[in-house]
Amino acid sequence: MDDKDVKDRLLDAALMHVPFDGWSPAAFDAAATDSGVDPALARAICPRGAVDLALAYHQRGDDEMIRRIHTEDLSAMRFRDRVAAAVRFRIEAADDKEVVRRGSALFALPHNAADGARAIWGTADKIWTALGDRSDDVNWYTKRTILSGVYSSTVLYWLGDESDGHQATWEFLDRRIDGVMQFEKVKARLRDNRAFNTVFAGPLALIGKIRAPMRPTDDLPGRWPGPQ
Structure with a gap:
């Protein structure tokens, strides 16, 4: 049994306790007991205890989202609807609101x-990558930053949503995506505005040097390539 299998066993056992104890040392210890994993091994696999399990739970949700993006037919959708669908897939991957609420806390x-x-x-990076994003400049960062805000605000809305089928959440998500699309239109108009490009020529030149990460092993989410 490898480390991932052990962590999965711990996570499965912890999910029974998190709604009552939160992502806490008590929940972690109970998970080790219930799963039959030796406490020393559990600590070796998850040095930070329940925090590591909470991150594993988030990763599990990301994996399910990616699976749905790749298996469901999104080809007939507008791109903005594909983004909205991906965010919805990610939220629907969580089967217990209280577990998510405890994670947010x-x-x-x-x-x-x-x-x-x-x-x-x-999560935002996985969505853009799965949907085929090819940006390699500052847009790589702005897309993920904006989508991170859309995703996190929609999750918070969903946590308090009691509408049938969470319809209010999906309408909220659509409004947020519409706002992003409007922002992208403004960016496009500014790029084509000669006066704007003249006034901000210096800052725009610096921004133009920003590049997306080139290697998966980069410690930081991006790099500054310097003069070329």
């Missing part, structure tokens, strides 16, 4: 905030 803590932001950024 965990990653709202200052010492876990970076992990939470990284997980949301990762």
Whole structure:
């Protein structure tokens, strides 16, 4: 049994306790007991305990989203609808609101905030990549930043949504996506505006040097290539 199998066993066992105990040391210890995983091995696989399991739960949701993007026929959809569908797939991958709510509380803590932001950024990156994004400049960052905001705000709306079939959430998502599309139209108009390009020639030249990550092993989400 490899590390992933052990972590999956711990996660499956923890999900029974998280709605009551949160992503806490108590839930982690109970998961180790229920799964039959030796506590020392559990700590070796998950050094940060329940935080690592919460991140594994998020990754599991991302994996299910990717599976649906690749298996469902989205070819007839407008691109903005494909993005909305991907966000919906990701939210529907969570089968227990309370588990997600507890995760939101965990990653709202200052010492876990970076992990939470990284997980949301990762979800946005997976969506754009799965949908065929080919941007390699500053747009690589703006697309993921904006979609991270759309995804996180929609999740928060969904947590409080009691409408039939979460219809109110999907309408909220559509409005957010429409807002993004309007923003992209404004960006396109500015790119074609001669006066704007003249006034901001310096900053635009600097922005034009920004490139998307070139290697999966990069420690940071991007790079500054310097003079070329």
